[in-house]
Amino acid sequence: MSEFVLIMPEIFLALTLAFIVVGEVTHYGEQVRLITLTSLVGLAGAFVQTIILYKYGAIQIFGGVLSIDGFALFFKLLFILLAALTIGSVSHTQEITEGRRTEYCALVLAATLAMCLLASAADLILIFLSFLFLNVVSYFLAAYGRRSVLSTEAAVKALVFGSVASALFLYASAILFATTHSLNIYEIHKYLASSSLSAPVLMTTFMLSFLALCTQMGAFPMYLFLPDVLEGSPTPVSGFLSVGSRAAGFAIAIRFLMVVFAQPGNIRGQWQPLGQLDWTEIVSGVSALTMVVGSLLAFRQKSAKRLIGYLVVAETGFLLMGLPVLDELGIAAILYNLIIDVFALVGSFYVISFFYDELQSDRLESLQGMLKRAVAESVCLVMFLLCLVGSPPMPGFLGKFILVGVAVRHQRPVLALFGIFAMVVSTAAVARLAYQLMGRFQESSQKPLVVNFSRRTFLMVLVVPMALLGIFADLVFKWVGQSLGFILW
Amino acid sequence: MSHHLISLTILFPLLGTLFQSISSPARSRWIALVASFAASGCAILLVLSMQTQTADLQAVETFPWVGSYAISYDMAIDGLNALLVLLIAILFPVLIASEWNQKSGVRGLHGLFLILQTALFGAVCAQDLFLQFFFWGLSALPFYFLVGIWGGVGREKASFRCIVASSLGNSFIFAALILIYYSVDPHSFSLRDLSGGVLSGKVFDFLGHSLPISGVAFSLLSAGLALRAPIWPFQGWFTEVAQEAPSSVFVALAAGTVPVALYIFVKVCYLLFPQSLSYASNYIMAVGTVNLVMGGICAASQKGLRRLQAFVCLSEVGLILMGIGSLSSTGVVGAVYQQLILGLSLAGFGLFSGVISERTGHAIFLNQKGEKTLGGLATIAPSMSIVAGIVVASLLGFPGFSGFVGHALIIIGSYSIHPLSVVIAASALLLASFYLFTMYRCVFLGKPAENFEVFQDLTLREQACVFPIVCGLLFFGLYPKPLIELIRPTVLTLLSTVK
Numbered sequence: 001m002s003e004f005v006l007i008m009p010e011i012f013l014a015l016t017l018a019f020i021v022v023g024e025v026t027h028y029g030e031q032v033r034l035i036t037l038t039s040l041v042g043l044a045g046a047f048v049q050t051i052i053l054y055k056y057g058a059i060q061i062f063g064g065v066l067s068i069d070g071f072a073l074f075f076k077l078l079f080i081l082l083a084a085l086t087i088g089s090v091s092h093t094q095e096i097t098e099g100r101r102t103e104y105c106a107l108v109l110a111a112t113l114a115m116c117l118l119a120s121a122a123d124l125i126l127i128f129l130s131f132l133f134l135n136v137v138s139y140f141l142a143a144y145g146r147r148s149v150l151s152t153e154a155a156v157k158a159l160v161f162g163s164v165a166s167a168l169f170l171y172a173s174a175i176l177f178a179t180t181h182s183l184n185i186y187e188i189h190k191y192l193a194s195s196s197l198s199a200p201v202l203m204t205t206f207m208l209s210f211l212a213l214c215t216q217m218g219a220f221p222m223y224l225f226l227p228d229v230l231e232g233s234p235t236p237v238s239g240f241l242s243v244g245s246r247a248a249g250f251a252i253a254i255r256f257l258m259v260v261f262a263q264p265g266n267i268r269g270q271w272q273p274l275g276q277l278d279w280t281e282i283v284s285g286v287s288a289l290t291m292v293v294g295s296l297l298a299f300r301q302k303s304a305k306r307l308i309g310y311l312v313v314a315e316t317g318f319l320l321m322g323l324p325v326l327d328e329l330g331i332a333a334i335l336y337n338l339i340i341d342v343f344a345l346v347g348s349f350y351v352i353s354f355f356y357d358e359l360q361s362d363r364l365e366s367l368q369g370m371l372k373r374a375v376a377e378s379v380c381l382v383m384f385l386l387c388l389v390g391s392p393p394m395p396g397f398l399g400k401f402i403l404v405g406v407a408v409r410h411q412r413p414v415l416a417l418f419g420i421f422a423m424v425v426s427t428a429a430v431a432r433l434a435y436q437l438m439g440r441f442q443e444s445s446q447k448p449l450v451v452n453f454s455r456r457t458f459l460m461v462l463v464v465p466m467a468l469l470g471i472f473a474d475l476v477f478k479w480v481g482q483s484l485g486f487i488l489w
Numbered sequence: 490m491s492h493h494l495i496s497l498t499i500l501f502p503l504l505g506t507l508f509q510s511i512s513s514p515a516r517s518r519w520i521a522l523v524a525s526f527a528a529s530g531c532a533i534l535l536v537l538s539m540q541t542q543t544a545d546l547q548a549v550e551t552f553p554w555v556g557s558y559a560i561s562y563d564m565a566i567d568g569l570n571a572l573l574v575l576l577i578a579i580l581f582p583v584l585i586a587s588e589w590n591q592k593s594g595v596r597g598l599h600g601l602f603l604i605l606q607t608a609l610f611g612a613v614c615a616q617d618l619f620l621q622f623f624f625w626g627l628s629a630l631p632f633y634f635l636v637g638i639w640g641g642v643g644r645e646k647a648s649f650r651c652i653v654a655s656s657l658g659n660s661f662i663f664a665a666l667i668l669i670y671y672s673v674d675p676h677s678f679s680l681r682d683l684s685g686g687v688l689s690g691k692v693f694d695f696l697g698h699s700l701p702i703s704g705v706a707f708s709l710l711s712a713g714l715a716l717r718a719p720i721w722p723f724q725g726w727f728t729e730v731a732q733e734a735p736s737s738v739f740v741a742l743a744a745g746t747v748p749v750a751l752y753i754f755v756k757v758c759y760l761l762f763p764q765s766l767s768y769a770s771n772y773i774m775a776v777g778t779v780n781l782v783m784g785g786i787c788a789a790s791q792k793g794l795r796r797l798q799a800f801v802c803l804s805e806v807g808l809i810l811m812g813i814g815s816l817s818s819t820g821v822v823g824a825v826y827q828q829l830i831l832g833l834s835l836a837g838f839g840l841f842s843g844v845i846s847e848r849t850g851h852a853i854f855l856n857q858k859g860e861k862t863l864g865g866l867a868t869i870a871p872s873m874s875i876v877a878g879i880v881v882a883s884l885l886g887f888p889g890f891s892g893f894v895g896h897a898l899i900i901i902g903s904y905s906i907h908p909l910s911v912v913i914a915a916s917a918l919l920l921a922s923f924y925l926f927t928m929y930r931c932v933f934l935g936k937p938a939e940n941f942e943v944f945q946d947l948t949l950r951e952q953a954c955v956f957p958i959v960c961g962l963l964f965f966g967l968y969p970k971p972l973i974e975l976i977r978p979t980v981l982t983l984l985s986t987v988k
Contacts, residue, residue: 404667427652431652477558
């Protein structure tokens with residue numbers, strides 16, 4: 001019985017989801033506002049439940065299928081927060097009409113449930129199932145702008161890439177199960193540590209699973225669909241997917257790679273690759289390529305959402321820098337950056353969504369002169385994006401500093417150089433967007449946009465925590481460090 | 490001693506930005522001005538409260554910021570940065586007042602100036618490398634918007650080049666910072682922990698080669714700062730900004746960030762890399778001389794005030810670099826002193842050229858055929874020509890004007906060490922008197938040009954703007970003793986580590 005206490009957040013999410021679906025069926029079209037409120041209350045409940053779980057420490061439940069530890073709890077808090085922000089922003093957008101808001105809330109809740117399961121999954125089957133669950137919900141979310149061609153295209157691309165990734169992961173799982181006769185990743189680790197597999201088999205397994213994870217994170221060879229999805233989806237959905245599905249990818253990538261393919265090293269807080277396979281070189285190569293390709297392509301874009309999409313790809317490359325160093329600091333830096341991303345990306349897409357509603361376009365040239373028409377929004381957009389690319393005064397810079405620093409400390413100066421180069425290029429890409437916002441400031445005579453109070457408040461809800469993350473960075477680092485301490489390796 | 494004056498100096502402009510952004514445009518100007526004045530008042534009090542005859546850091550304020558990465562909020566003032574605190578305190582209220590009647594987006598303009606004031610104060614007072622870089626990075630961003638929004642016709646290219654140069658420069662400094670941070674154990678950013686040659690002799694591995702950390706970090710830092718201060722041949726973006734930006738913005742760049750960049754170079758390099766510095770002193774001297782000469786030659790061929798002031802700045806920076814590279818106490822004291830004077834004289838230059846281009850619509854004093862397009866302002870606008878005269882005299886280093894002290898100290902300090910470069914420098918200074926007097930003759934003397942009889946002299950507001958600058962130029966020239974006494978002990982302590 002006590003094991004159910006430990007999955008209370010998931011149970012809460014599932015109940016809220018069921019409640020909303022029932023409410024939608026029985027009271028169709030009435031009291032839409034109540035639905036948003038119900039979802040927010042449900043999320044708040046799940047959030048509190050997750051915080052309570054911290055006192056139970058690290059524990060495996062249901063015969064090792066789920067691992068409830070600080071790492072999982074961190075990601076659950078992150079996902080629930082993200083879902084709350086996404087649902088909170090929906091009442092401000094015209095891309096999702098009032099009548100369809102209920103379905104939207106239900107889908108976001110379902111995706112959150114999938115991500116939370118993914119965060120604590122320690123069993124190959126459960127990982128695969130939550131992968132599929134998340135992906136299926138993502139197709140629906142991406143295709144939500146039904147009338148738009150781009151949205152349909154986005155959903156189809158996500159579907160194709162998602163199926164390929166699932167297949168790859170399934171093959172990797174099959175090889176692992178066939179050789180180790182176990183589905184639990186910790187058991188698999190014990191087996192692999194005691195009797196090592198032959199290098200080609202290990203290599204194949206690693207590559208298959210890593211490519212699947214790359215799809216989820218949006219890393220180099222498999223990033224191609226991500227900007228399309230972020231461009232095509234309704235804008236609030238882009239904000240949700242750009243952080244959520246990537247963070248879920250990172251959650252599972254860190255747990256899976258560090259548990260299955262690495263073992264604790266001689267120094268506390270550091271690991272070394274398992275057996276003969278030095279996969280860290282592959283990961284750092286992918287990281288370097290992802291950030292360079294992402295930032296260079298971002299520089300050439302003509303649509304704001306697509307530009308941010310490529311910046312997101314570059315960001316994935318950055319975060320991947322923390323993985324191959326096999327160091328607690330690197331992973332802590334990934335987690336810190338993910339928290340920053342939540343505010344920076346949801347914020348950017350929130351402002352873009354506002355502009356999109358007004359202009360019916362997110363082309364860079366149509367954004368011209370927005371600085372004069374909506375000062376606070378434009379300034380915040382630039383701040384969010386600068387924070388994303390890690391420009392100095394923003395908290396994102398602290399995150400980038402730690403990532404690059406960890407790479408230097410572990411004798412990967414070339415990777416660090418690529419990182420710094422990508423930072424410069426992405427800043428230039430943001431500068432292009434910012435220039436369009438400025439437009440012909442002095443001559444423009446278009447009238448300013450009307451911004452209501454609740455919009456401004458929501459913007460503050462995003463900006464203030466972002467600033468606080470920088471000012472109280474020490475507390476955040478402590479929390480992040482604790483989240484790592486709990487993991488069952 | 491904990492009077493928190495430094496924190497107040499940094500905080501006031503930020504608070505001002507917040508308050509003025511939510512008030513009406515008419516009121517916001519006053520809020521901006523009051524905030525800027527409040528910060529400047531604190532800064533001037535801070536400098537006045539300093540003890541002379543000591544090289545210690547004063548008014549220290551420190552508490553940990555990001556403890557797990559040894560980053561702390563560590564602020565202090567000493568002889569090296571006191572003058573820059575004074576400069577920024579004089580500069581920004583003047584700039585805000587000079588853009589009083591800006592038609593479009595006055596709140597944004599003033600807000601960006603206030604952010605810039607905070608950033609520069611922070612960068613100057615920080616005693617923690619990370620904090621310093623944080624503020625230095627912050628100071629780069631406002632220029633992008635200042636040039637991009639309020640600039641002239643070619644503002645897109647100018648602002649883009651500006652942001653690319655500064656983010657490239659910042660990335661170099663960022664790389665240097667990470668190298669420095671991870672090379673000491675325990676990892677630290679505090680300038681106190683890092684000083685005294687802790688870094689010397691340490692190496693790191695790069696693609697199979699082992700490179701000395703202090704040499705690489707020194708080069709990265711110098712390159713990074715050279716991209717923010719105009720160093721020939723990387724000055725293209727700077728002259729373009731001078732051409733396109735409104736004059737107040739150019740003043741903020743040339744008189745604000747350029748001296749601060751030079752200060753950071755002196756502070757960090759003397760403290761952290763004494764060996765690399767003494768090894769590279771000849772190169773610094775050479776770069777300084779080249780800068781001085783190239784700036785002079787380019788300035789001599791200019792026909793407009795805007796680019797002329799950019800090249801004047803370039804050659805003054807060259808002179809200061811010579812002082813820094815001389816490694817003699819006289820030269821370095823002169824260089825530190827000249828940072829203040831460079832700021833003040835360029836501010837004066839920028840303001841009067843701004844007024845001219847505002848009244849006439851252009852700032853070109855000779856057209857393509859070599860005919861005067863301005864002229865005779867001395868009779869029409871006497872107070873403006875007096876201000877311009879004082880600025881020009883100060884830039885040329887006439888005895889009695891403040892430039893004289895700095896120029897003389899730098900030349901005397903460098904001569905015993907590098908006589909050749911001083912000879913070259915002296916001829917470049919002679920060239921300066923040629924082009925600055927040509928400018929003065931074309932703009933102010935002679936008969937007024939045709940179609941040019943109606944020209945209003947400086948209004949009361951404009952006179953109030955230039956008043957503190959002219960006062961500073963005259964006062965620091967006639968009575969430099971207190972400032973020199975403030976600088977000297979710190980410089981001597983710094984130099985003792987180099988030798």
